[in-house]
Amino acid sequence: MTYSYYPGCSLHSSAKEFDISTRMVMQELGIELEELEDWSCCGGSIAAGVSHEVGMALAARNVVLAQQKNRDLLASCSGCYNKSAKAAKALENETERNKITPILSQMGMSVSDSNTKVRNVVDVLANDVDISSRIKKPLRGLKVACYYGCLLTRPQELTGWDSPVFPMSMDKLSEICGAEVVDFRSKTKCCGGPILVPQEKVAFELTKRLLDEAKSLGADCMVLACPLCANNLELRQPDIEKAYNVSYKLPILYITEIIGLALGIKPGKLGINKHVVSPKPVLAKLGF
């Protein structure tokens, strides 16, 4: 299976380890990724709240690029996934399509009828492949808190492969990898990602709740699949520690890094050395 891979803006910058580990794991599992040529920002959770048409056209542009290659679109970032899936659905609706196509045709793009599905990395890993027989290095003794956030499984009509309110796919994947999964009740509570810059204090409060719970459950690390969540939970973790005078030092890893380790891929090859909050305690526990 070959996918048009849509890394989105973050996987080429602040979430490089997500990009590297996704490519490594997919290669190991025999799933081919061809990066979508000339992709653009999907507009995230922001663009459509400034202009619906601009937001939809931005996201639809990537779907149409995948359409032209006759391939399904694989998005890794939860925000990109959500917006792309929403755009793919809008292209199937006549009224919505009529709003989007004039903008795209001005960009020199034509919308065809081919039915491009939008998939997420977690969906493919949990539902398309069986990794259980390929585990070379079980992650024994590692306690993980799986955090899904908002857009990975919501809204359900765009996703449908896991529960929108109590998802389990990453929990199951982590268990298959040999890790111990803690009962993380806040796993679908939003971290405040889209409002981080203009409403920093609020976003910090929301993120702090998640760090507090994961820490109180004794998790060695949090596992997630969204670069925007990682931005709040990892990159801004030192700021939150400072603002609240607390200490977490909680490693935040992408699900693909956890799976990569269990598949026997060397940590360096997965980009684990690129984290800002040191993942060394996790690696030490696993004997690296």
Next chain:
Amino acid sequence: MVAKKKCFFGIKTDRQVDGDKISQKFMDKVIAEGGENAAIASCMQCGTCSGGCTNIDRMDISPRKLILLLQRGEWETILKSNTLWLCTSCYTCTSRCPRGVRPADVIEAVKALAIREGIQNDSTRFNQIFVELVKKRGIVFEPELMHQYGGIEAMLEQAELGVKLALRGKLSPFPAKVKDSKIFNQALEKASEK
């Protein structure tokens, strides 16, 4: 109508929960912006949306009440509300609504209308700058976003993180862009003019 979820007593779409006729004017406006996904008529004020909202403690109007005010046509109150800017578009409300109403999509459409009606605050300013930068090159260059929004002060505040990211190869000194950024930009500028 988007409302696909059926409930056994049927869906009344022309009256509010207290029996008053729904004022169609602003609901039509919201639907014109956000499409059918922003339809709200079938709300029965059960409050499930507010019950699941991550950020409700800080909102001056709950998502439930926002929908009611929209049905009643109390547009000015809605525009002044901080709810619009505290919604993180997490879709918990939308996933849980038993009547197929999509508060997250409604709020998204109201946000866009509020900006067009001149509402200004940190969130509207950030969101507009973000979109302008996406339109410019197709891919946002984060240092530029930070500079335009928060000036040199914000850049300095984030300098430590920036250095950490740069050392790990996670911050490019140059902006990325789509191939034909000029045509890309023109098409989106034209779409924004509406």
